[in-house]
Amino acid sequence: MIKKSIFLIAALCSVYSFAQTSVVDMPNVSSVVMTNKVDLPQNSPSVVVQRGPYLQSGTPTSVVVKWRTDTATESVVRYGTLLGSLSMNETITNITTEHEVTLTGLMPNTKYYFNIGNRTEVLSESVTGDMYVITAPTAGTKQFVRAWILGDAGTANNNQRNVRDAYYDYVANAPINTDKTDMMLFLGDNAYKNGTDEEYQNAFFNIYDAMLKKSVAWSCLGNHDGYSAESATQSGPYYDIFTFPTSAEAGGTASGTEAYYSFDYANIHFIILDSHHTSRAVGGAMYNWTLTDIQNTKQDWIVTLFHHPVYTKGSHDSDTEDRLIEMRENFMPMMEANGVDLILNGHSHSYERSYFLNGHYGFANTFNPDEILNGGHTVGPNGKGDGKTDSNGAYQKTSGAAEGAVYITTGSAGKISGGDLDHQAMSVSLNQLGSCVMEVEDDGRGGQNLTVKFMRDTDGIDDYFTINKTDIGLKANVKEPEQIGVGLFYDAQVDLIKLNLDKNERLKNVKFYNNIGKLVKKSRKKTINVGKLPKGLYVIEVITNIKAYTESITIE
Amino acid sequence: MAFFFLNVQLFAHGDLSMRIAEKTIEISEEPNNFKLYYERGLLYQQHNEYSDALEDYRKSQALGNTEKAVHYRIAEVYCLTEDYNEALKSIGFYLELDNIDVKAKKLEAQILFQLQSYKKSLEAYRYVIHTMVDTRPEDILEYCDIILAENNKNYKGALEVIQSGLEQLGSHTLSLQLKKLDYLKDSGQTEKALEQYNYFILQYNRKEFWYYKKAKYLAEINKPHEAFISLKLATVAIGQLQPKFKNMSPVLKLIEQIKSLKSSINNQKS
Numbered sequence: 140m141i142k143k144s145i146f147l148i149a150a151l152c153s154v155y156s157f158a159q160t161s162v163v164d165m166p167n168v169s170s171v172v173m174t175n176k177v178d179l180p181q182n183s184p185s186v187v188v189q190r191g192p193y194l195q196s197g198t199p200t201s202v203v204v205k206w207r208t209d210t211a212t213e214s215v216v217r218y219g220t221l222l223g224s225l226s227m228n229e230t231i232t233n234i235t236t237e238h239e240v241t242l243t244g245l246m247p248n249t250k251y252y253f254n255i256g257n258r259t260e261v262l263s264e265s266v267t268g269d270m271y272v273i274t275a276p277t278a279g280t281k282q283f284v285r286a287w288i289l290g291d292a293g294t295a296n297n298n299q300r301n302v303r304d305a306y307y308d309y310v311a312n313a314p315i316n317t318d319k320t321d322m323m324l325f326l327g328d329n330a331y332k333n334g335t336d337e338e339y340q341n342a343f344f345n346i347y348d349a350m351l352k353k354s355v356a357w358s359c360l361g362n363h364d365g366y367s368a369e370s371a372t373q374s375g376p377y378y379d380i381f382t383f384p385t386s387a388e389a390g391g392t393a394s395g396t397e398a399y400y401s402f403d404y405a406n407i408h409f410i411i412l413d414s415h416h417t418s419r420a421v422g423g424a425m426y427n428w429t430l431t432d433i434q435n436t437k438q439d440w441i442v443t444l445f446h447h448p449v450y451t452k453g454s455h456d457s458d459t460e461d462r463l464i465e466m467r468e469n470f471m472p473m474m475e476a477n478g479v480d481l482i483l484n485g486h487s488h489s490y491e492r493s494y495f496l497n498g499h500y501g502f503a504n505t506f507n508p509d510e511i512l513n514g515g516h517t518v519g520p521n522g523k524g525d526g527k528t529d530s531n532g533a534y535q536k537t538s539g540a541a542e543g544a545v546y547i548t549t550g551s552a553g554k555i556s557g558g559d560l561d562h563q564a565m566s567v568s569l570n571q572l573g574s575c576v577m578e579v580e581d582d583g584r585g586g587q588n589l590t591v592k593f594m595r596d597t598d599g600i601d602d603y604f605t606i607n608k609t610d611i612g613l614k615a616n617v618k619e620p621e622q623i624g625v626g627l628f629y630d631a632q633v634d635l636i637k638l639n640l641d642k643n644e645r646l647k648n649v650k651f652y653n654n655i656g657k658l659v660k661k662s663r664k665k666t667i668n669v670g671k672l673p674k675g676l677y678v679i680e681v682i683t684n685i686k687a688y689t690e691s692i693t694i695e
Numbered sequence: 696m697a698f699f700f701l702n703v704q705l706f707a708h709g710d711l712s713m714r715i716a717e718k719t720i721e722i723s724e725e726p727n728n729f730k731l732y733y734e735r736g737l738l739y740q741q742h743n744e745y746s747d748a749l750e751d752y753r754k755s756q757a758l759g760n761t762e763k764a765v766h767y768r769i770a771e772v773y774c775l776t777e778d779y780n781e782a783l784k785s786i787g788f789y790l791e792l793d794n795i796d797v798k799a800k801k802l803e804a805q806i807l808f809q810l811q812s813y814k815k816s817l818e819a820y821r822y823v824i825h826t827m828v829d830t831r832p833e834d835i836l837e838y839c840d841i842i843l844a845e846n847n848k849n850y851k852g853a854l855e856v857i858q859s860g861l862e863q864l865g866s867h868t869l870s871l872q873l874k875k876l877d878y879l880k881d882s883g884q885t886e887k888a889l890e891q892y893n894y895f896i897l898q899y900n901r902k903e904f905w906y907y908k909k910a911k912y913l914a915e916i917n918k919p920h921e922a923f924i925s926l927k928l929a930t931v932a933i934g935q936l937q938p939k940f941k942n943m944s945p946v947l948k949l950i951e952q953i954k955s956l957k958s959s960i961n962n963q964k965s
Contacts, residue, residue: 332714362711362741374829386865392899395832395860395868417833424833424870431869434945435899437937461743476944541943610938654902655893656909656924678927689924691931 184260186212190344191238192255192263192270195382197322197355198389198402199247199275203382206238206255208262214238217261218253222268225252232258239382248276270352273321278390278403278438281587281611283316287354288444288575288591290326290485291361293334293342294553301596302552302574303346308598309576320354322404323347324577326485326550327361327415327446334364336376342553343380357383357411360398361446361485365415383411392432399425401432406587406611407579408438410479412445412470419465426469433477439611440579440589443474444483448548450503450564453487454556458502468500478541480589480606481577485550489560490569490593492602493546495522495534499564506563511542516564518543525566526604533588533605545604547591549575566604572596587611627679627690634670636692640683650680669694711742729758733765745772763792767799770806779809797827801834804841813845824856832870835860839874850882867898885916901940903932907949910956919960926953926960 191206204216211234217225229240238255245251252271254264264270276282287306292299310320330338344351358381360368368377383397391401391408398413410432417425433441447462448455449471457463463486471482475497499506499516508523509515517523522543524531536543546564552574560568573595582588586609593602626639640646649667651660654676660669672694680689718735725731736751752769766789773782786803793799804819824830824838839853846852857875861868872894879888892909896902906929913922930953933946940946 378829386867392869393865393867395864395871398831424836427873428869431873431899434904435901437900437940478939478943537939539938539942541939652924652928654928655896656906656921656928676928676931678924678931680924689927691927 184256184262186210186257186260186262188255188263190340191351192216192253193344193351194272194353194355196384196389196402197272197275197404198384199277200245201241201243201388202245202272202274202355204238204240204242204253204255204272205380205382206263208236208238211236212257214240215256215258216240216242216253217256218242218251220249220251222252222266225254230258237379242272245274247274248280248282249274265352269349272353272355273319275321275355275389275403276405278406280405281439281581282405283319283581284321284405284407284577284579285310285313285316285319286322286324286577287320287350288324288326288483288547288549288577289329289552290483290548290574291328291488291550291554292325292346292552292574293328293330293338293363295331295338295342295346296553298555298572298596299342299346299553302572302594303350305594305596305598306574306576307350309594315580320350323350323354323356324409324444324483325356325358326444326483327359328363328485328550328553329358329361330376331363331553333366334361334375334377335367336379339376339380356381357402357409359411359445360413360415362415392428392435394425394428394432399428401436403436403438405579406439408433408436408441410441410443410474412443412466414445414447414462414466419462419469421469421473426473429470430473430477433474433479439587439608440481441474441477441479442481442483442577443479446484447486448484448491448550449482449546450493450499450562451484451487451489451491451548451558452503452560452562452565452568453489453491453548453550453558453570455487455558457562471500472498475544476541479544480536480608481591482544482546483575484546484548487548487558488550488554488556489548489558490551490567490571490573490575490602491548491560491562491565492567492591492593492604493564494524494566495519495526495543495545495606496564497542497544503562503564508563526606528588528605533607536606536608537610543606545591545606547575549573549593567593567602569593569601571601573601582607585610627681627692629669629692629694631695634668634694636667636669636679638665638667638681640665641685643685645684646681647684648680648682650682652678652680711738714738715742727758729755729760732758733760733762733768736765736768740768740772740775745776748772763789763796766792767802770802774802774806774809777809779806782806783810795826797823800826805837808841808844811844813841817841817845830860830863832860832864832868835864835871836874839878850878850884854878854882880912888912901932901936903929903936903946903949906932907953907956910953914956914960914963919963922960923957926957929953 187209189207189209192204195203195205213234214231215228217228219225219227229242231240250271250273252268254261256262310318330342364377368375378397383400384402385395385397387393390403394400398417401410447466448457449467451457495518496516497511497518507515508517510517519535521532526534551572555570555572557570560570573593575591575593577591579587579589586607588605588607590605592600595601628637646665649662650658653659674694677692678689679692715738718738722731732751732755736748739748749772752765756765766785770782770785783806786799789799800819801823804816807816820838820841839856842849842853857871860871876891879891895905906925910922910925913925
C-alpha cells in the first residue's frame with residue numbers, strides 16, 4: 140500500500156515526470172460531431188447520418204453495416220458490384236436511430252459498393268466509389284492480406300491523426316495492393332478516457348470515418364473501454380458500437396459472447412480475447428473456449444489479440460500487473476503449444492516487439508535468448524535475431540513446427556508514455572507514436588511471409604520483421620483409397636471392399652463403424668458392397684479365425 | 696532522481712497510477728468534495744489497493760455522498776477482500792434504495808453463495824437470470840453452480856438452465872455444451888453423455904481430441920470395445936492432420952495418451 144503522505148508528494152512529482160514522457164494532449168471532448176459527408180447527393184437529405192456507415196463481422200458471404208441518424212427512420216442498404224448500379228437492397232422497416240443491417244448471400248472475395256438510407260432517400264453514399272465492402276475470401280484461401288493494427292489509439296488529438304495519416308499515405312502508395320486494407324484490428328482503449336459513446340464519436344468515428352466505410356473493424360476490449368462497458372452484461376458503448384460474431388458466424392468456435400470470439404480471414408485464424416473483464420483462469424469459460432477454438436482450426440496462420448501485454452516494460456510492467464501475468468502464465472503455454480504465430484497487445488503506450496519466442500512465461504529477468512533446443516526461449520538459428528530479411532534473416536517456421544511466435548505490444552497509436560522499455564524478450568523497444576501493418580503474402584517458394592511493420596506518425600518505418608512459413612497448405616499423406624490395409628482393398632469405382640485372406644485363414648466377421656463409432660454394417664463375405672453407406676470415415680474391424688484387426692476407410 | 700525511481704516503482708500501473716495522482720491533487724484543492732473521494736476510491740479499487748479504496752468510499756459518505764453506487768462499490772471491495780458479511784450489509788443498503796437493480800442482485804447472489812446461503816443466493820440469481828438482457832455464458836454457468844450447490848442432485852434443473860442458455864446464446868455455445876457434457880456424465884446419463892460426445896465429434900473440424908475423450912469415457916463406463924473403436928478413429932483423425940498439427944505438443948501428447956489407454960484396455964481384456 141502507498142502511504143498517503145508519501146503518495147501526495149509522489150503524485151505531484153509524477154505529474155511532472157509523466158509530462159516528460161508523454162506528449163499527449165487530451166482533447167476537450169466536444170459534443171457529437173456530424174460525420175463529414177463527402178460525396179453526398181446535392182440535395183441534402185432530411186435525416187442526417189451522425190455516425191458511419193461502418194462495417195462489422197465480415198465473412199465470405201455477409202457483412203454487418205451500422206450507422207446512426209439524428210432522427211429515427213428505416214434502415215436501407217442498397218448494394219451491388221457496379222458503382223453505378225446498386226441493384227440489390229436490404230431493408231428493415233422498423234424505425235430507429237441506431238441502424239444495423241446484415242447483408243447476406245454475398246460472393247466471397249468480391250467488392251460490393253453500397254449506400255445507406257431509408258425508403259425514400261439515400262442518406263450517405265460515395266459517388267467516387269469509396270464506400271464498399273470486399274467480402275472475406277473463403278477460409279483457407281492463400282492470398283495477400285493486409286491488416287492495419289491500432290493500439291490505444293483513442294486520444295482524438297493530432298497524435299492520433301498523424302498516426303492515421305501515415306498509414307493512409309502508406310497504403311495509398313503501396314507498390315502492391317494499393318489502397319487495400321482488408322481489416323482494421325483495434326487493440327482496445329479506442330476512446331479515452333472512459334470509452335463513452337461521445338468519446339467514441341470523437342476518437343473513433345470522426346478519426347477513422349473514411350477507412351471504416353471500406354474496411355471491417357474488429358476489436359478487443361481495453362481497460363478504458365471497460366470503464367463504461369460491462370462485459371458481465373455485454374452492455375455499454377463498446378458492446379453497443381461493435382457487433383462481433385458470437386456463434387462462429389465468421390468461422391471458429393461459438394463463444395456465445397462478444398467479449399471473446401474468433402474469425403477466419405483467408406488462411407489466417409484470428410482469436411480475440413478479453414483480458415480485462417473476463418476470468419483469465421485456466422479452466423475458465425474463456426480458457427476452455429480458446430483451447431477448443433485453437434485446436435479446431437486448420438488455418439495456416441494463427442493471430443491473437445488482447446489488450447493487456449504479455450511482455451512489456453513500457454508504461455505498464457508485465458512483471459507486476461496481475462492481468463498481464465495471468466495472460467502470460469495461463470494462456471500463452473496453451474496457445475504456443477497449439478501453434479500461435481503472432482500476439483498483438485496494447486496497454487503500454489509504446490512499441491515493443493519480441494524475438495521469435497517459445498516457452499518464456501516468467502519475469503523479464505528469466506528470459507534466456509538461447510535457442511529452445513539449448514534450454515533458451517528463442518526458436519531457430521536466427522530466432523534471437525532481428526527477423527529482418529535484409530539483416531539477420533526472417534524468422535523461420537517450417538510446416539512441421541508449432542514453436543515460434545512474435546509478441547508485439549503496440550499501444551502508441553494515440554499517445555506515448557515512456558517507461559524503461561528494456562524487457563529482455565524484446566528485440567525492439569521504442570517510445571514512438573505509430574501503428575502496425577501486417578501483410579501476408581507468397582514467398583515465391585510455396586510458402587508465405589507474414590511481415591509486420593511499425594509505421595511512425597512521421598511516415599517512416601522504424602521496425603519490421605518477417606515470419607516465413609514453408610509448405611503452406613501442405614496436406615497430410617493420406618493413404619491411397621485402394622490400399623487401405625495389408626489385406627483390404629477398396630475399389631471406389633464399384634463401391635466394393637475386398638478382403639485377401641491367407642491360405643489357412645477363415646473369415647468370421649467384418650464390422651463397419653461410422654465416424655461416431657456406431658456399428659452400421661456387418662458382413663461375413665470377402666467382397667462387400669459399400670455403395671449404400673453414406674460418405675465419410677469408417678473403421679472396419681476384420682475378425683478371422685487367426686487374427687482380428689481394424690483398418691480405416693473414407694468412402695467418397 | 697532517487698525519489699523518481701521510487702515513484703515509478705510505486706506506480707506500476709501506468710495510466711491508472713497517473714489518474715490516481717491527478718485525483719489526489721484535485722482532492723488537495725477541494726478536500727471536502729465527496730465526488731472526488733468516490734472517484735479516487737474507484738481508481739484505488741482498480742489498482743487493487745482495497746483498503747485505500749474503502750477509506751475513500753467511507754470518506755465520501757462521511758462528506759455527504761448518499762448515492763447508492765457507493766454502497767455497491769463498498770460491497771465489491773469487501774468481496775474482493777473476502778469479507779462477505781460486511782459485503783452483504785453494503786449490498787443490502789444498496790438494495791434498500793433500489794431493489795430491482797440486476798447488477799446489485801447479482802452481487803448479492805454471489806455474496807450469499809460465498810456465505811453458503813444457497814437458497815437465498817439461488818433466489819437472487821433467479822431474478823438476475825430472468826431479468827438481465829445481455830446474458831453471457833458465464834452467467835448461465837454461475838447460475839448452474841448455485842443450483843447444484845443448493846441441491847447437489849439437481850442436475851435436471853441445471854441441465855434445463857443450460858438448455859435455456861443454449862437457446863438464448865446460440866445452440867453451439869461451447870462453454871455451455873461442455874458443461875452439459877459434464878452434467879450428463881456426473882448424473883450418470885451415459886447414453887446422453889455419449890450423444891454429447893458425438894455432438895462434439897460431428898460439430899468440430901478437428902476430431903482427434905474428442906475421439907480420445909469419448910474413448911476415455913467409454914473405458915470408464917466399461918465399454919472397452921467401443922473405446923477401442925473410438926481410439927482407432929482418433930488415430931485416423933491424427934493421421935489426416937497436416938504435418939504441422941501432427942508435430943504440435945498437444946497432439947504428440949494425445950498420441951501417447953491413446954497408446955496408454957489402448958494398453959490399459961488390452962490389459963483389462965486379458
